Amino acid sequence: MDTRSIQSEISSYVGRLLRDNFGKGPASVYVSLVEPYVTIYLKDFLAPMERVLVGKDHTRRVEETRDLLMEELIPDIKATWKATTGIEIKEMYYDWSLSNRSGVFIGILNTQSRMDEHLEDYEHKINIHHEVIQLSKKAEKPPENLESFMLNNRTLIVVRDGILVPIEKALIEAGHSEVLKLTKRNLERNLINQSSFEDILNTSIEDYFVDWDFQKDISYILFILKPKASGK
Template identity: 30%
Template sequence: MLKEKPIEKHITGILVKRFKDHFGKGPTSVDINLDPPYFTMHLRDLLTPTEEVLLNNEKITLLLELRNCLLESIIPKLNNDLWRYAGIELEEVCYDWNLGNQSGMIWGKIKGEEIHSVFTWPPHLSYKVFENKLHEVIRFTQKTPAYITTCWSGNQIIIARLQGVLSETGKEFLIKGHENKLKDATQKMAGNSIHYKTLEFHLNRSIEETFVKWDIQNDQGDLVFLLNQAK
């Protein structure tokens, strides 16, 4: 694991306490990155005893409603902490959970920062190749995106913003409150697609987790890829 910067280590301690205060326990592991244009926060082992009971009884919808309600109460404080200790203001805050891995991702665009693929990609990798392959993955579950922008956050996370991507079926899913079904379909299709493997081949890294957030009002979505540690 890459060594945390002092400010990231300080903010990690503050945010872990926030989770303990609201959830009753904090994650066992938190990785934060503050490098523009995105803030990212990956959490591991956040499942509370109450959530574990709901999960074991397949009450997934109730579990997510409870968790999302608690997180929404944390977000204003998270924003205040980032502004107070790092001088960072977020334009938006997105989040998604991987209950099977007991993990989650929180991310947001830093206010005033522009999203440009070319500025954040390592020089030995082609963002154009990656984005072209991602086009092929997405078209299996949604319409072909009008535009894709990809940015690295630290050394393990790639955030892909998809513009003009939601199909009419996808929009109906979101309108009816079936975001989780749409997310699961996207993740399953992406994971089974041969093109998904070509993403890993191009990166020379495996994709350990994928997090998804759809925005019906702006007809866009975010895919967040967590990669394995670089060798």
């Protein structure tokens, strides 16, 4: 199956899956496959009951419910993708922007491919890394390893390794991973809002998402960039 067919199959499946499990599917599903990553960007995805809760400032309750449901769905997603498209997902991450009614899934393919074999460095990469390091210092600690890749002209992914501080590791060991994740989501979102990423990239950021694998001490930040207007 070629890349375009895989992307189409994943888009259709994700739309059906979310509609069946949340009562409402996203209006749009955008899939990008660039080994070893597959990214799925969801737009206009907020069920009626969730809309009521968000409107009454119960965003955290919606996030907790979605996290519980995603724990159940991820094994099925991995199995279905392998059966229907032949691609094997090693890890999966996700995040929501409830205020924008959007969300993202990030799948890490089980492949030996390296990103630097596929993509060249993008403009302002050094400055982006500097900004990420400053953000990480405020939220936890500077990453021990930092990589970023422009998957396409609208999708920038940042990978941080080794950012957890001892108190966070202690909370994880004590079984408080969900509380820590929800807290860090809110903290890092606020820091991104205050950052200079848009100035550095010289374009507007339409959406951004953050997720972690606490056991591996790895984090992904995904930026959805607004297309630049073409000159007349």
